[in-house]
Amino acid sequence: MKLKLYKIGVSLFLAGQLSQAASITALLDALDHRPESRLDLLDVQKSSLGEQALSDKLMPKADLYAGYEIYNSPNGLLPVAPNELIGMVKDQKIGQPFSKQIMREGASFTWPLFVKSIYTLKEKARLLNLAAKEKRKLSLIQRQAVVVGSVAQLRYLEALKSALKAKKRSILQTAVSTKLKVKEGRAPQSALFILSSHINELDIALNNIAQNINLLTAKIETLTGVYLKGSVPLRLKRKVHKGEIFALKPLYQKVEASKKGMKAADEAYIPSIVTKGSYTYSQADAYNNGKRVHEHFGTAGLYITMPLFDSSKGTASQEAKLDYLKEKTEYDKTSHSLRVQAKQLSREIGLLKRSIVLAKKSVSDQQKLLTIAKVSLRNENITEEEYLRYEDALANAKANLYSFRAKKWQDVAELAVIYGNNMKGIVK
Numbered sequence: 001m002k003l004k005l006y007k008i009g010v011s012l013f014l015a016g017q018l019s020q021a022a023s024i025t026a027l028l029d030a031l032d033h034r035p036e037s038r039l040d041l042l043d044v045q046k047s048s049l050g051e052q053a054l055s056d057k058l059m060p061k062a063d064l065y066a067g068y069e070i071y072n073s074p075n076g077l078l079p080v081a082p083n084e085l086i087g088m089v090k091d092q093k094i095g096q097p098f099s100k101q102i103m104r105e106g107a108s109f110t111w112p113l114f115v116k117s118i119y120t121l122k123e124k125a126r127l128l129n130l131a132a133k134e135k136r137k138l139s140l141i142q143r144q145a146v147v148v149g150s151v152a153q154l155r156y157l158e159a160l161k162s163a164l165k166a167k168k169r170s171i172l173q174t175a176v177s178t179k180l181k182v183k184e185g186r187a188p189q190s191a192l193f194i195l196s197s198h199i200n201e202l203d204i205a206l207n208n209i210a211q212n213i214n215l216l217t218a219k220i221e222t223l224t225g226v227y228l229k230g231s232v233p234l235r236l237k238r239k240v241h242k243g244e245i246f247a248l249k250p251l252y253q254k255v256e257a258s259k260k261g262m263k264a265a266d267e268a269y270i271p272s273i274v275t276k277g278s279y280t281y282s283q284a285d286a287y288n289n290g291k292r293v294h295e296h297f298g299t300a301g302l303y304i305t306m307p308l309f310d311s312s313k314g315t316a317s318q319e320a321k322l323d324y325l326k327e328k329t330e331y332d333k334t335s336h337s338l339r340v341q342a343k344q345l346s347r348e349i350g351l352l353k354r355s356i357v358l359a360k361k362s363v364s365d366q367q368k369l370l371t372i373a374k375v376s377l378r379n380e381n382i383t384e385e386e387y388l389r390y391e392d393a394l395a396n397a398k399a400n401l402y403s404f405r406a407k408k409w410q411d412v413a414e415l416a417v418i419y420g421n422n423m424k425g426i427v428k
Contacts, residue, residue: 022226022228022232023232023233024147024148024151024232024233024234024427024428025424025427025428026226027147027151027220027224027226027232028144028147028148028423028424028427029424030224030225030226031140031143031144031147031223031224032140033225034143034223034224034225036139036143036223037140040135040136040139040140041136043132043135043136044129044132044133044136046132047125047128047129047131047132048129048132050125050128050129051122051125051126051129053125054118054121054122054125055122057112057115057118058112058115058118059111060109060110060111061109061110061111062107062108062109063107063108063109064105064106064107065104065105065106065107065108066103066104066105066106067103067104067105068101068102068103068104069101069102069103069104070100070101071099071100071101071102072100073100074098074099074100074287075098075099075100075102076097076098077097077098077099077102077282077283077284077293077295077297078097078280078282078295078296078297079297080097092288092289093289095286095288095289095290095291095292095293096286096287096288096289096293097282097284097286097293097295098284098286098287098288099284099285099286099287099293100287101284101285102282102283102284103282103283103284104280104281104282104283105280105281106278106279106280106281107278107279108276108277108278108279109276109277109278110274110275110276111274111275111276112272112273112274113273113274113275113302114272114273115272115273115274116267116270116272117264117265117267117268117270120260120263120264120267121260121261121264123260124257124258124260124261124264125257127253127254127256127257127260128253128254128257130253131249131250131251131253131254131257132250134246134249134250134253135250137246137420138246138247138249138250138417138420140422141416141417141420141421141422141423142417143223144413144416144422144423144424145413145414145416145417145423146219146223146413147220147223147224147423148234148409148410148412148413148423148427149409149410149413149414150216150219150220150223151220151231151232151234151409152234152405152406152408152409152410152413153216153406153410154213154216154217154220154228154231155231155234155402155405155406156402156403156405156406157209157212157213157216158213158230158231159398159402160209160398160399160402161206161209161210161213163394163395163398163399163402164202164205164206164209164395165206167202167391167394167395168199168202168203168206170370170374170391171195171198171199171202171388171391172199174195174374174377174387175192175195175196175199177378178191178192178195178384179192181380186380187380191383191384194384194385194388195384195388198388198391234409234427235427235428236412236426236427237425237426237427237428238425238426239426240412240415240416240419240421240426241419241421242342242346242415242419243419244419244420245335245338245339245342245418245419246418246419246420247334247338247417247418247419247420248331248334248335248338249420251327251330251331251334251335252331254327254331255324255327255328255331257327258320258323258324258326258327258328259324261320261323261324262317262320262321262323262324264320265313265316265317265319265320265321266317268307268310268313268316268317269307269313271304271305271306272304272305273302273303273304273305274302274303274305275300275301275302275303276300276301276303277298277299277300277301278298278299278300279296279297279298280296280297280298281294281295281296282294282295282296282297338418341414341418342415342418342419345411345414345415345418346415348407348411349408349411349412349415352404352407352408352411353408355400355404356401356404356405356408359397359400359401359404360401362397362400362401363394363397363398363401365397366390366393366394366397367394369390369393369394370390370391370393370394373386373387373390374387412426
């Protein structure tokens, strides 16, 4: 029992250390070991069996069988040539290979030597397996992007929370001097009510931020299994490498696979070549004299099958064509959407960089204006309402700066998904 408690304690300690010391790299590494990654791997493994299943159809198939047959009139144990039958009929001492009850056992085999559509379907299965592999990589990058975007949003909320707390401290300091003014009769009692109401609004805003932070940490923990007590730093290691749109690759492979499916449906009309054979050992009591007879019979042959009419093959061909058109249309639609989105995100990242520079200057300017406003309030040159406008302006300027930074990270993450960049090479 003590050992069990010790293990639990160690586990909790390590979990606590992980939550404290987690970095963005550790969070992204954790994604590789989550159930979602294992499910993606299982999908790839399952799709790889599709090609093997088609290869199996071209392999020989052998069966053993045994049976007991009852007839209402004597039936042959095996085909008997006419000349042999004449000799048996003349000599009734010979047990003739006919009986109403026959035991049979033997083996049979079938070996498809050439079925053109199966070879094409193997190519389709290979393409679908490739699509599954690329989808697995894309799904991982998508989860990475969600984690990076969530951390960026978490950092934004924490910075906003810090700015609102600083604003609250500033107003509380002002409230101290305002109380003295009210006590001395130099300011009305309503001045304190105005400041108190503003502080209450700040507390409500801070509580809303706490709720949103709780949602984000739960989202990150769901994806990574790591509970964060606070955000982790985000630094850009390199820009997103642009080029081929990787997010289209799984769809492209599906389009190519559907082409093969359409071709395989048409190839169903091509003749197929199959070899078949069987061996049967039969036992029975001869119907003419009751003697026990044993006979064996074997056959093997090569067969060519040519479909002449099968309406289901025509329907299958039409379905394959519609599947191709659907996949191609989906690919064209997604291709256009992603190309437009990639250009929009690239432009927006440039604009956000400019916005961040301007927002920093705005924060600096508003900070200076607030300092002047505090002096003016002490000198009774402005009212409490006018002073609070400067507090709001500074808080809004900081909020803009933090939101621009968060949006930039989210855009970088989305762009990485489009071009298939692993986030581990972009952030640190």
